[in-house]
Amino acid sequence: MRPDLSRIADVLAGDAQADRVVPPTGFTAWLTLFSAAAMAFLAVFALALSLATGRLADRWAGELAHSATVRISAPAGQLAAQTEAALKVLRTTEGVKSARALTDAEQRALLEPWFGPDLPVETLPIPRLVEVVETDEGFDAEGLRLRLAAEAPGAVLDDHTRWRRPLARAAARLRFLGWLSLGLIGGAMAAMITLAANAALAANSQVIGVLRLVGARDDYIARAFVRRFTLRALGGAAVGAGLGALAVLMLPEAQRAGTFLTGLGFRGWHWLWVLAVPVLAGLVAYAATRMAAFKRLREMP
């Protein structure tokens, strides 16, 4: 489709008299209206999914990228010395904003959910954890690993990429599936509207014959049909998108569950996407009906 905006505006502005030359098209009108509404409703959810997974991926990447952990396991006698050595390495590493060994109390708090409150942390061979905060540029994980191995053999760097990567991949895949669904929804709508337009054109072949007899151009005849289907798709999609947005708004808040769910809602300017759904539906209907109409008219003697 060549998006010729002035032409589309022309079609939408229409002319009341020209509109009347094609009789009301009954069930195809409802088919168009209903499928546009249903597809727009689904499109809003697919959009919400895509945008939410996008947000999720960004957040995971953002939150996790800025922190790392160094775990130091060593015989009880060497633990303090190795921790000190590791901290020294970390403090002189470019890209590390701060590094801090967790206190016994903090470590106990971390383990409490699993072992209960009275764990004698001091007497157990539990590794010491060092919390590392990165700068925005981040550090070179491989270089740091090598230096730690040299200074504190019991230190293991965990920069979280190991488990962040599959999550980010899953989020990206979800986002892709969301956009794919949107494409499929658009395609299905185009197919249904083409079908409806073809049915309307076939049912009106006698009308088209009369219009040609009195000197109507194909463009004029096509426009009468195109305008009708475009406006119907626009209207149906507006209703469907409105209902979809309402449904998204009424989703229960998931934030408090403390999970990774960010809620399926739209944030800020993302609401504009909801407004774009009916407009896109109108464009799809315009292109689909125009193609169907001209194809039909070419085939008619």
Add this chain to the structure above:
Amino acid sequence: MIELDDVAYSYGGGELLSEIKLDLQPGSFHFLTGPSGAGKTTLLKLCYGALVPTSGHARLFGKELRGMVRDDIAVARRRIGVVHQDCQFLDHLTVTENIALPLTVSGRDLLAESANLKELTQWVGLSNRADAKPPELSGGERQRAALARAVIMSPDVILADEPTGNVDWEMSQRLMRLLIELNRMGKTVMIATHDLALIRAAKSHVQARVLRISNRRLQLAGADL
């Protein structure tokens, strides 16, 4: 205006029309006659570009029909008023809207033409049926509406297929007077009919050539007409 040059036409079976030569000069008046099924309607359709000759050449206003795209034909149709044998209306529109249809599709301002429209509706005696739908009309009323629609654009050529087939003698005389008057204004007119009495009556008012289709060929009718 409209010219058929050695035209033949067949709907797929044997040839229905052969070696047709016809030249509708500006301002001429023709009758086309012949038995039912001879091909009168087919010949008219060739004249307004609804059918393309299987061989030979059809020229509309000097342009070869085969070389014309559909838009060209649409534009040429606006200069040809056609009264179709079975009228061909849009049943969901009123009589007035149907008569105005050629104006509508060519983008004319209907308000500017409303006086013209009213006068014409009156002329064909349909003023009291102006808001009726075509299916509610009698056969004769339909033909009068079809004639009004054919002339609303003030076309150069009027092709009428049995325009008086369903009306009484008096009304047919009135419709003929309208067509003769249009011819006096310089319009080219061709009327297909098998009503010989109508032709005889008209010949005292207008210089008309009478053509007859017989044995697939077009001939000038004898002096008996």
